[in-house]
Amino acid sequence: MELLLILCILLGLIGIGLPIAFALVCIAIGIFWMGDIDQLIVAQRLYRGVQSFPLLAVPLFILAGQIMSRSGISGQLIEFAKTLVGQMRGGLAAVNVVTSMFFAGMSGTSMSDTAAVGGMIIDPMIKRGYSRPFTAAVTAASSTIGIIIPPSVPMVILGAYLGISTGALFAAGLMAGVLLGVALIIVAWIISVREGYPVEAPFSGKRMVVAFGKALPALLMPTIILGGILGGIFTPTEASAVAVVYGIFVGMFYYRTLKLRVLYQTFCEAAVLSGAVMLPQFVCGHGLRATFENKLAATDMDGHKIVLLNDTMQELSRMDCAERPGLGRPFNHPCDCTQGPDRRYYVADGYGNSAVHIFDPKLCHLKTFGHPGTGPGAFSTPHSLLFDSQGRLCVADRENNCVQLFDTEGRWLGQIEGLHKPMALALTPDGLLLVSDQTPRLSAYAPNGELVGRCRTFSTYGHGLAVHGNGTIIIAEMNPDRVTLLFPMPLVDAF
Structure with a gap:
């Protein structure tokens, strides 16, 4: 009877739209609360869930993939794939699939x-x-092979929690991934013949040998990983560490494109991705920004706090309004935070106070500017903020349909209009300000405020926006939940 009740509640929570992971957490906490069990066990179980030697392979495989991506091997793999399938009708589509299989x-x-x-x-x-x-469609479909052909992060997690051999999962995924890739190539070829897409180049054995030699070090990585695991030389976790060392060696000494500065940035990016996979620790994480001290400043909107994390996702300090009553609840629902050139933190209080708060590097409250309303310096719902290439604080004011510009002391400088409920901001490497709004569309502005262009490239409004180090725009959509779309920078140039 109890199991039936739990199942009905679980299905009910999922039916009202609660994500499955959160529904399972609610059920588990409810069982602990109704039973005669110390609530500290919940926290202990959550911690022990990631304190696993097999799960250590997850961040290491993510790091290995980031290293190889930053090493610039994509171009070598594409050239080799062209020599294999470029002579087909619609050769670039087949190259897209084959390169995804390699990567x-x-x-x-x-x-x-x-x-x-x-x-x-x-x-x-x-x-x-x-x-x-x-x-x-070809790019999105072929990218799904990334979690099928080993090494696969979901397979590592599945094997760790269910006690299944990770090596056996990898061996099964290899053939399944190859079959999926062949099927995608066939479908792409049929469509290409019908649409009359071009052939890239005739087959050349000499060109294939040359391209293979350049891509060989990259192609050896999956062979080392899978061969070492199935051959009993090392465990999946050890294989992930070997992959990291091998990737650093190839990037720094063979291709010579992986510099120490790039390597450090790669470690930071891998830490963020690993934290997103393994360490959910906020009530409602609403904003995440990197700081000058290589920390991460995260806003927890419903938890009413700002948390500083290091590059291994460990908490360094926090500002919790519930713990500082003397400040009179300096913020109510922090939506986003950023660090200015003066190393101070600026927090957008999007609901209730409609203001921006300034904190020193130790998260001590300094001042607040802005107030609810319309007009210069007044906010309706400040939802996102960052500093542009000119050192100005840009605040996306959602309900006032504009982005307001301030100096570091909160003095109003101007605003960018012509937007419909701007939600998120990001800065490109060449200084363009990107704004996603609820139209939905993505707009790009030059430092002088001139509109460079716009595109409508996602189905619902982008709730989060970032630019990857390789120039890829990352848009987190609000609906469907937690769907992240990746758009290469050339699409922005073609607004």
């Missing part, structure tokens, strides 16, 4: 696969006459 043997995630391969192949496909929908 899947290094990354372990679909996100890394899409970012590394899509950023290199989408723009050439469009220039060669492939339609945008077909190009996007």
Whole structure:
């Protein structure tokens, strides 16, 4: 009877739209609360859930994929794939799939696969006459191979929690991934014949040998990983560590494209991705920004706090309004935070106070500017903020349909209009300000405020916006829940 009740409650929570993971957490906490069990066990179980030697392979495989992506091997893999399938009708579509299959043997995630391969192949496909929908469909479909061909992060997690041999899962995924890739190539070829897409180049054995030699070090990584595991040389966790060391060696000494500064940035990016996979620790995480001290400043909107994390996702300090009554609840619902050139933290209080709060590097409250209302310096719902290339604080004021500009002391400088409920902001490497709104659309502005262009490239409004180090725009959509779309920078240039 109790099991039936639990099942009905679980199905009910899922039926009202609560994500499955949160529904399971609610059920588990409810069982602990109704039973005669110390509530500290909940926290202990959550911690012990990630304190696992097999799970250590997850961040290491993610790191290995990021290293190979930053090493610039995507171009070598694409050239080799062209020599294999470029002579087909619609050769670039087949190259897209084959390159994703190669990269899947290094990354372990679909996100890394899409970012590394899509950023290199989408723009050439469009220039060669492939339609945008077909190009996007091929890239998205082929990226799913990233979690099938080993090493696969979901397979590592599945094996760790269910006690299944990770090596056996990898061996099964290899053939399944190859079959999926062949099926995608066949479908892409049929569509290409019907649409008359071009052939890239005739087959050349000499060119294939040369391209194979350049791509060989990258192609050896999946062989080392899978061969070592199935041959009993090392465990999946040890294989992930070997993959990291091998990736650093190849990137720094063979391709010579992985510099120490890039390597450090790669470690930071891998830490963020690993934290997103393994360490959910907020009531309602609403904003995440990197700081000058290589920390992460995260806003917990419903938890009413700001948390500083290091590059291993460990909490360094926090500002919790409930713990500082003397400040009179300095913020109610923090939506986003950023660090200014003066090393101070600026927090957008989007609901209730409608203001921006300034904190010193130790998260001590300094001042507040802005007030509810309309007009210069007044906010309706400040939802996102960051500093642009000119050192101005840009605040996306959702209900006032604009982005307001301030100096570091909160003095109003101007505003960007012509937006419909702006939600998120990001800055490109060349200084463009990107704004996603609820139209939905993505707008790009030059430092002087001039509109560079716009595109409507996602189905619902982007709730989160960032620019990856390789120039890929990352848009987190609000609905459907937690769907992240990746768009290479050339699409922004073609507004």
